[in-house]
Amino acid sequence: GYPDYVNSDVVTVNDVARKAWEAYTGQVIPHDSTWADGELVCWPENNAKDGNYAVPIPYPAPDITVATLDDASVRLRWGRAVESFTHAAGNLMQFNVYRSIHPIGPWKLLKELPLGSVNTELDLYEMIDDDIDFKVGDFAFYAVTSINDQNMESGKTNITRFQKNIGAVAEMDKVYVVPNPFVLNSGFSGTGTEDQIGFYGLPETCTIRIYSFAGQLIDVINHDVPTYSEPFYQVTLNHQVMAPGMYFFVISTPEGDETGGKFVIIK
Template structure:
């Protein structure tokens, strides 16, 4: 949305927007965008019926995320040398937009759009299903008027919304009868892909792209902004309660950055209490699990005082109406 301060607006009202005391124009935090941005243009002197066209470019580019996301500390000095390369890629993106603008936004090669996707975790089968409408059936290249749709590709990231992403299904081909039998849900008429190679407690991000016969591919504009994970159903007792990863190591736990400190209890009943203690018997945290759809509970390694736990040996207990359980946990940092 846009908000224009007209000539009657006071300096105080503008400052209230700047310092945040007036948040009426800020975006919803769930939108994952800048809460508020103020921009000014001009001043211009224009005559009656004249106009000024202002074009704003937001360019994002740089080094491939997979190349820089896990650079060891020892390589930081030499990694700085790559910044000029990233700056060059950013400038190239700006130059490409300038060419597009001068060409009145006409693209010689236009891929089919990325379809809107629906992501559904299936705890009973420990899978995550991605589905989408058959946009291939109605796609027409605006440049040629022909349907040059070729296939879909499915991508996944187990780290974050921005990736890096790995292609987990290279081609789902609408023109292939085997693919249509395998990947179209007969009840909904939608394309459907089941991701069976997942880990419980790990958050995943998905995207589906569309590719035409010339190899032009759409972008991952349909990815989910919040991680999706498949959880197991609640257990009927506490006989098989477990915790993972155990031992926990900072570099060998969950790959998702948001879940980097997560420790998960599994096979829990729908209602129970998890109490965590140090090896000296000091109470660290109590987790209240109340979920009729999941037998898992995640601990972010924060104590009841919101402090990060120290490395060491910890003990835990589970208490519920259907039984109790106990065990140990090792945290290595």
């Protein structure tokens, strides 16, 4: 959208440029200015390097990290860099933590953290999302905004897509495929998950091989993350959508452990 200084008195790009000049220098440029005759009226040496920044902008959103904990809760952390932002309107007061199943919302407000409420030895802000309605294997989007004492809120410029998970198993045993059978739709929430199939019960490092009923190799998935699941979107090695039918999978680890099973796709 347009910035706040674009209002009913501003109707052309040139007028927008004039308003930007006024916001930066604090000087009013009359509409009979000589900007249009080819003369450069903004000589850098005649103006302060930093300007006045007379624009009512909120504090920026912080840079966030999102991670899964061993109990399947989700941890959000961010630093204190935005507290040092020097050209925002008002005074920074708090941070709002949001979650949504779609990147454009609607957004659910999870928590409000007052300024200075850092709660880790690393001097970071931290929020734990242990909502049981956000299920393991589902995707969601997180965002954290900054709020000042004039109730101005930053944009959600740090939107982060995240899949809720559990830490990898120490020793591979039985691995489960969910949903099984897959019937038309996965049932997972979030965007882009309609065709998702999940492998659950994985160690940190393993290789998943998927075969057709006739024994043809369909895909090879290298799992090398500290989580116990791996999503699969029914796309073959040749980038083709898998046909309905029965499929087999074999999972092996670098230590020589091996397990397998089967799953069914119905469309």
